[in-house]
Amino acid sequence: MLTIAVDAMGGDNAPACVIEGTIQALRESGNRFSVVLIGQAEKVEPLLAEQDTEGLNLRFVHAPEVVTMDDIPAIAVKTKQESSLVRGLKMCKAKEADAYVSAGNTGAQMAASLFVLGRLPGVLRPTIYAYFPRIQEGLTNIVDVGANMDCKPEHLVQFAEMLTIYQRFAAGIEKPVTGLLNIGEEEGKGSEVLKQAYKMLKEADSQGKICFAGNIEGHDILKGNVSIVVCDGLVGNTILKFGESIPEFLGSLLKPALQKLVASGDLDATSAALASSVFKSMFEPFDVEKFGGVPFLGVDGISIVGHGRSSSRAIKNMIFMAEHMIEKKVNAHIAEMLSEE
Amino acid sequence: MLTIAVDAMGGDNAPACVIEGTIQALRESGNRFSVVLIGQAEKVEPLLAEQDTEGLNLRFVHAPEVVTMDDIPAIAVKTKQESSLVRGLKMCKAKEADAYVSAGNTGAQMAASLFVLGRLPGVLRPTIYAYFPRIQEGLTNIVDVGANMDCKPEHLVQFAEMLTIYQRFAAGIEKPVTGLLNIGEEEGKGSEVLKQAYKMLKEADSQGKICFAGNIEGHDILKGNVSIVVCDGLVGNTILKFGESIPEFLGSLLKPALQKLVASGDLDATSAALASSVFKSMFEPFDVEKFGGVPFLGVDGISIVGHGRSSSRAIKNMIFMAEHMIEKKVNAHIAEMLSEE
Numbered sequence: 001m002l003t004i005a006v007d008a009m010g011g012d013n014a015p016a017c018v019i020e021g022t023i024q025a026l027r028e029s030g031n032r033f034s035v036v037l038i039g040q041a042e043k044v045e046p047l048l049a050e051q052d053t054e055g056l057n058l059r060f061v062h063a064p065e066v067v068t069m070d071d072i073p074a075i076a077v078k079t080k081q082e083s084s085l086v087r088g089l090k091m092c093k094a095k096e097a098d099a100y101v102s103a104g105n106t107g108a109q110m111a112a113s114l115f116v117l118g119r120l121p122g123v124l125r126p127t128i129y130a131y132f133p134r135i136q137e138g139l140t141n142i143v144d145v146g147a148n149m150d151c152k153p154e155h156l157v158q159f160a161e162m163l164t165i166y167q168r169f170a171a172g173i174e175k176p177v178t179g180l181l182n183i184g185e186e187e188g189k190g191s192e193v194l195k196q197a198y199k200m201l202k203e204a205d206s207q208g209k210i211c212f213a214g215n216i217e218g219h220d221i222l223k224g225n226v227s228i229v230v231c232d233g234l235v236g237n238t239i240l241k242f243g244e245s246i247p248e249f250l251g252s253l254l255k256p257a258l259q260k261l262v263a264s265g266d267l268d269a270t271s272a273a274l275a276s277s278v279f280k281s282m283f284e285p286f287d288v289e290k291f292g293g294v295p296f297l298g299v300d301g302i303s304i305v306g307h308g309r310s311s312s313r314a315i316k317n318m319i320f321m322a323e324h325m326i327e328k329k330v331n332a333h334i335a336e337m338l339s340e341e
Numbered sequence: 342m343l344t345i346a347v348d349a350m351g352g353d354n355a356p357a358c359v360i361e362g363t364i365q366a367l368r369e370s371g372n373r374f375s376v377v378l379i380g381q382a383e384k385v386e387p388l389l390a391e392q393d394t395e396g397l398n399l400r401f402v403h404a405p406e407v408v409t410m411d412d413i414p415a416i417a418v419k420t421k422q423e424s425s426l427v428r429g430l431k432m433c434k435a436k437e438a439d440a441y442v443s444a445g446n447t448g449a450q451m452a453a454s455l456f457v458l459g460r461l462p463g464v465l466r467p468t469i470y471a472y473f474p475r476i477q478e479g480l481t482n483i484v485d486v487g488a489n490m491d492c493k494p495e496h497l498v499q500f501a502e503m504l505t506i507y508q509r510f511a512a513g514i515e516k517p518v519t520g521l522l523n524i525g526e527e528e529g530k531g532s533e534v535l536k537q538a539y540k541m542l543k544e545a546d547s548q549g550k551i552c553f554a555g556n557i558e559g560h561d562i563l564k565g566n567v568s569i570v571v572c573d574g575l576v577g578n579t580i581l582k583f584g585e586s587i588p589e590f591l592g593s594l595l596k597p598a599l600q601k602l603v604a605s606g607d608l609d610a611t612s613a614a615l616a617s618s619v620f621k622s623m624f625e626p627f628d629v630e631k632f633g634g635v636p637f638l639g640v641d642g643i644s645i646v647g648h649g650r651s652s653s654r655a656i657k658n659m660i661f662m663a664e665h666m667i668e669k670k671v672n673a674h675i676a677e678m679l680s681e682e
Contacts (some may be wrong), residue, residue, distance in 0.1 A: 135593045146524050149532040183487050183578045191490040191575065218582030222590040234532065235576050237524045239583055241559030246587065249563040252476045253623040261622070267615055274608055275616040281602070282594040 005088040005097035008039030010104025021315025038084040073107035089116040099322035103306030117301035122338030126298030134224030142229045146237035153197035162297040169328040179216030179226035292317030346429040346438035349380030351445025362656025379425040414448035430457040440663035444647030458642035463679030467639030475565030483570045487578035494538035503638040510669040520557030520567035633658030
């Protein structure tokens with residue numbers, strides 16, 4: 001039976017919401033895997049005691065230290081060896097667990113995963129992606145979104161290869177299509193790194209490793225003609241954070257626009273409230289919580305990273321994602337493709 | 342009297358809309374400057390003849406060739422010496438005109454401006470910026486948005502310095518504040534280039550050349566705590582194009598959201614139409630046409646670049662922008678600050 005280590009201390013609503021999500025995952029799955037919940041006994045045990053965990057494959061392991069959102073990743077990994085983060089990953093390394101799931105400090109989790117688990121054979125740099133909404137059905141993944149700066153062409157190519165494998169084997173996308181984010185569509189555009197990456201992506205395409213659609217530009221991201229957008233971590237991180245700020249920005253525009261229309265008599269209060277609700281419902285198709293998080297691709301193990309704001313449903317879905325990645329042998333496929341290079 | 346050279350052939354609606362914008366600028370200004378309209382006689386003259394240009398300081402110069410939107414910049418500049426683009430810039434170089442204004446091929450205009458006008462003393466790389474909406478009043482400028490790839494720290498610092506001068510002298514912003522786009526707020530974040538740029542921007546701040554607020558992230562752009570966002574051309578270009586695609590994307594979300602509410606009976610057709618109009622009015626505060634275009638900063642002359650979709654009003658405002666830049670001696674201030682370095 002698979003064992004998934006879950007960080008009880010990770011996330012803004014931890015440990016309560018992690019406990020709830022874990023129990024939901026075990027119940028919904030009919031106990032088909034086991035979960036080891038790791039965290040501070042004094043915080044987790046009282047909350048666990050309030051829940052009905054009778055008959056669930058659930059075990060608690062105490063970890064006295066906690067990595068907080070404010071901890072500096074490289075320092076936290078070294079100084080907090082007794083944290084749920086380091087303990088959970090060490091359980092994976094020792095084969096006591098098959099995956100680690102957390103909604104805690106993303107930077108610290110990446111640093112610790114790399115440090116404790118190491119890289120898969122052939123992988124130059126592990127990477128992390130993000131989901132983006134799109135006009136076409138489905139979601140687009142952007143890679144890298146902040147784990148890697150100053151990417152060389154071969155790094156960008158491996159990001160595309162790893163994400164292609166993930167999408168093909170674990171996300172059910174038959175033919176994932178990759179676009180290279182650039183300042184123009186034509187071959188020969190952009191920096192030396194991008195020109196070289198273009199050539200190498202074309203070669204990877206001709207070898208059947210990926211399906212490469214060429215350069216794409218910023219305005220193509222939301223269209224969704226490709227399922228994988230490859231870029232340096234600075235670009236991906238900026239677009240991700242910019243995108244996340246749009247709903248708040250639009251909200252700040254909507255309020256005065258509605259007030260103006262109500263003041264001029266063109267709109268009554270009921271219709272204004274309705275317009276607000278239409279606005280909110282617009283974003284419903286992009287329910288990123290159904291995925292819960294993203295795997296840190298390229299490390300020799302499974303480490304799923306969740307958003308700090310993760311709900312219990314997001315935690316549950318991260319656990320299912322971990323199970324799915326194990327079953328689909330995503331890491332074996334990555335090692336197979338990349339160690340050939 | 343100042344003379345402004347205007348490219349009659351530039352833009353999707355040229356030459357009609359350029360002619361209209363030019364006449365509007367001359368009428369509104371009470372003929373306080375003169376305009377030389379440059380373009381193909383067979384296309385421009387019949388349209389000019391339809392207008393009442395009696396008493397206006399307007400002169401037409403024939404240029405047999407046209408640089409199109411599809412022309413490759415570097416090639417167009419070399420092979421189309423008899424185009425309105427090259428002729429107009431050569432008039433500036435020969436002091437027959439004080440500024441050049443066009444809504445044509447941006448890349449070609451930048452290449453030709455650099456080639457014909459050269460750089461101002463001390464300027465390493467001329468640059469181009471773009472306007473961004475924000476939650477706070479006003480607009481934010483992002484620099485560079487595609488003219489420069491692989492920027493070195495000293496390039497990023499000069500972009501901030503040139504835009505600070507433009508905002509201070511020509512845009513009426515008393516104390517322009519610069520942010521460095523990065524993956525985190527803390528000093529020491531990001532690539533080697535960004536770490537070094539951070540130090541140099543801090544130094545420029547201590548010398549009183551700019552006002553530096555430190556690192557900012559993607560989610561800060563729309564907030565508007567800074568008026569200048571500095572980044573490499575790839576990042577700026579991607580954010581710019583991504584941002585421009587948002588209204589279409591939102592439109593694609595609004596329609597099904599409204600249809601769903603109408604179908605469920607929660608919304609009547611009249612209210613649905615109203616919600617659509619609210620949505621459209623939301624973006625009214627961000628009327629980028631009132632600026633018309635942006636100057637290509639750092640070249641030894643004034644070259645104003647407009648959007649291909651420029652209306653006659655945008656053309657008119659680009660002409661006023663050119664006049665303003667001349668009067669405020671923006672280039673002399675740039676040369677003074679940058680040649681000291």
